[in-house]
Amino acid sequence: MTQALYRKYRSKSLDEIVGQKHITSLLKKSLEQGRIAHAYLLTGPRGVGKTSVARILAHAINGLPYTGDGEHLDIIEIDAASNNGVEDVRDLREKARIAPVSAAKKVYIIDEVHMLSKPAFNALLKTLEEPPEHIVFILATTDVEKLPATIISRTQRFSFRAIGREDAIKHLRKIADDEKIKIDDPALALIAERGDGSFRDSISLLDQLSSLADTSKAGITAELIETTLGLAPQKLVEELVAAVESHDIAMIAKLLRQAGDDGISSTTIANQLTNYLEQIVAERPQLLDLLDRLLDVSKSNRPELKLLSVLGMAAAPKTAPKTAALATPVLEVSASVEELARQATREHPVERTEKTSQPAEQPLEKPAIKKAAGEAKPFDWRALIDYTRKEYVPIYSVLVKCKYEIDGKSFKLYTGNAFYKKKLDDPKYSTMLYASLEAIGSYELTIHTIPTTPAPKDSQAAAVAAIMGGGEEVSIETLN
Numbered sequence: 001m002t003q004a005l006y007r008k009y010r011s012k013s014l015d016e017i018v019g020q021k022h023i024t025s026l027l028k029k030s031l032e033q034g035r036i037a038h039a040y041l042l043t044g045p046r047g048v049g050k051t052s053v054a055r056i057l058a059h060a061i062n063g064l065p066y067t068g069d070g071e072h073l074d075i076i077e078i079d080a081a082s083n084n085g086v087e088d089v090r091d092l093r094e095k096a097r098i099a100p101v102s103a104a105k106k107v108y109i110i111d112e113v114h115m116l117s118k119p120a121f122n123a124l125l126k127t128l129e130e131p132p133e134h135i136v137f138i139l140a141t142t143d144v145e146k147l148p149a150t151i152i153s154r155t156q157r158f159s160f161r162a163i164g165r166e167d168a169i170k171h172l173r174k175i176a177d178d179e180k181i182k183i184d185d186p187a188l189a190l191i192a193e194r195g196d197g198s199f200r201d202s203i204s205l206l207d208q209l210s211s212l213a214d215t216s217k218a219g220i221t222a223e224l225i226e227t228t229l230g231l232a233p234q235k236l237v238e239e240l241v242a243a244v245e246s247h248d249i250a251m252i253a254k255l256l257r258q259a260g261d262d263g264i265s266s267t268t269i270a271n272q273l274t275n276y277l278e279q280i281v282a283e284r285p286q287l288l289d290l291l292d293r294l295l296d297v298s299k300s301n302r303p304e305l306k307l308l309s310v311l312g313m314a315a316a317p318k319t320a321p322k323t324a325a326l327a328t329p330v331l332e333v334s335a336s337v338e339e340l341a342r343q344a345t346r347e348h349p350v351e352r353t354e355k356t357s358q359p360a361e362q363p364l365e366k367p368a369i370k371k372a373a374g375e376a377k378p379f380d381w382r383a384l385i386d387y388t389r390k391e392y393v394p395i396y397s398v399l400v401k402c403k404y405e406i407d408g409k410s411f412k413l414y415t416g417n418a419f420y421k422k423k424l425d426d427p428k429y430s431t432m433l434y435a436s437l438e439a440i441g442s443y444e445l446t447i448h449t450i451p452t453t454p455a456p457k458d459s460q461a462a463a464v465a466a467i468m469g470g471g472e473e474v475s476i477e478t479l480n
């Protein structure tokens with residue numbers, strides 16, 4: 001049976017541990033001086049060397065060589081995930097009283113110690129407080145926050161770091177050369193990125209992909225890895241960032257649609273964008289807000305819409321938020337005027353028919369959307385509805401409840417209430433709306449949202465509506 005690469009290349013001494021020099025140097029000095037603690041606590045992310053250091057340290061304490069194979073009677077490893085009850089710890093305490101068989105110290109390595117139950121922690125605490133002279137505990141965990149403070153305070157704690165990208169690439173290159181795996185540097189960088197700071201995950205991925213080197217003359221390339229793992233091409237990631245910076249929302253929608261057609265998940269794209277922005281944000285700090293918003297995509301139950309929304313808002317012109325700030329006062333004034341008009345109608349119904357006026361219109365500021373080639377087309381309401389139903393579901397659900405009027409280049413949207421007007425006035429949705437108009441060829445129109453229904457066109461109907469406190473003109477043909 002072929003041995004997994006991460007096991008084959010597991011470190012055998014403290015000098016071989018990569019990326020944790022701040023820990024290994026301290027442990028080496030302590031061992032040289034003969035200063036052995038009764039309990040050590042190793043914390044940090046998965047796959048960074050905690051278990052390897054625990055095993056190396058256990059052997060070093062007893063002056064034993066560590067080969068990575070075999071077990072010693074006086075070095076006992078316990079998986080707390082499957083031995084987490086109080087009875088398991090009580091059994092450990094009873095056995096701990098027995099002197100070591102042949103070594104100077106009996107060493108207990110408890111992996112994932114945070115999985116112990118509360119009664120088990122209480123049982124372990126007594127042994128940590130008054131340990132026998134011949135006992136050493138080495139505790140390891142990826143979730144130190146779940147450990148009781150009483151346990152932590154009775155140990156020497158060593159915090160492991162995620163493996164740096166350059167350290168990971170250098171180590172992966174050594175393994176690839178030793179195993180004669182043909183792979184280029186961009187591919188190694190991509191594997192290190194996917195490993196997310198874990199040596200074990202990075203080496204396992206290299207092991208998984210090693211078979212591809214035999215079937216490709218070029219060996220393992222970044223493009224081959226992207227195809228195999230279902231990742232977005234690096235070019236697409238860079239084009240999305242470029243579209244955000246050039247305020248090209250239509251291009252963002254096109255690229256995301258293309259990625260979806262290729263079977264690339266929105267969560268994957270968001271993760272790749274996050275990794276890419278992390279590398280360039282120091283040079284382009286204006287993208288810091290986008291980086292922050294991308295972290296929420298994976299938490300959404302509709303990640304494809306969340307990603308489109310996040311990128312669309314980032315691409316919207318910087319003046320857009322000012323429009324949003326002005327929208328609230330206008331809404332409040334309009335609502336107050338409408339309420340006063342209704343009160344006047346109840347007291348003086350005839351006078352209200354003479355003084356009724358349309359609510360104030362607040363045009364939505366146009367984002368910098370790239371216009372399609374060719375002349376503008378006549379406005380088609382049905383085309384707008386169909387397009388938003390396919391591309392922008394959030395605004396489609398509002399548009400189907402609206403009425404509209406076209407007056408020259410003015411596109412008046414009667415939302416029927418202040419809530420829908422406020423939603424369409426939001427920069428996120430107004431940007432989608434202008435993008436939809438551009439898509440159907442009506443990019444010359446300027447949008448005005450009005451929080452009421454259209455005034456009846458028939459004079460007699462208008463008078464009746466005024467007396468009744470307002471209303472909506474309904475076509476009899478439509479009802480039939």
